[in-house]
Amino acid sequence: MNARSMMMSGLMAVVALTMGACAKELASEPTAMAAAPGPKSGKDIYAQWCADCHDPGPGHPGTLRMEGDFGAESSVLLRFPNLDAETVKFAVRNGFQMMPPFRVTEISDEELDRLAQFVVKK
Numbered sequence: 001m002n003a004r005s006m007m008m009s010g011l012m013a014v015v016a017l018t019m020g021a022c023a024k025e026l027a028s029e030p031t032a033m034a035a036a037p038g039p040k041s042g043k044d045i046y047a048q049w050c051a052d053c054h055d056p057g058p059g060h061p062g063t064l065r066m067e068g069d070f071g072a073e074s075s076v077l078l079r080f081p082n083l084d085a086e087t088v089k090f091a092v093r094n095g096f097q098m099m100p101p102f103r104v105t106e107i108s109d110e111e112l113d114r115l116a117q118f119v120v121k122k
């Protein structure tokens with residue numbers, strides 16, 4: 001196993017863990033689900049799909065990578081300067097280097113619009 005495939009399997013583990021955590025959350029909150037049908041808010045989508053990798057602090061691979069690429073000032077996604085909605089949408093649908101792409105079944109187009117607005121709004 002080379003370093004890259006080890007890194008990828010590490011990432012997949014993070015993704016799998018995230019999904020496991022979400023499934024548990026959904027199972028234990030049936031009333032919250034029933035009360036909030038339809039598309040989720042940008043903030044909720046961020047918390048569900050992005051926070052594990054992009055929140056501030058150690059243990060977040062997105063933040064770590066972006067610190068290496070862009071410096072500490074620009075390492076936290078929600079504080080990234082001059083980020084536009086199109087870039088966010090492109091990164092989410094296509095993936096970005098180490099970041100996995102997200103499908104419409106995970107984040108709908110409407111939810112992606114909300115997510116992009118939430119991420120670029122400072």
Ligand code: HEC
Binds near residue numbers: 015054
């Ligand atoms: C499994 C971890 C992971 C998840 C989940 C993740 N990202 Fe990322 N993201 C990364 C990494 C790592 C990078 C840095 C890319 C690199 O240099 O490899 C990145 C980079 C980005 C960038 C920067 C693109 C640029 O122009 O530099 C954006 C925007 C972004 N992510 C948005 C999101 C959004 C929105 C979500 C939630 C839907 C998300 N990411 C979920 C890991 C993740």
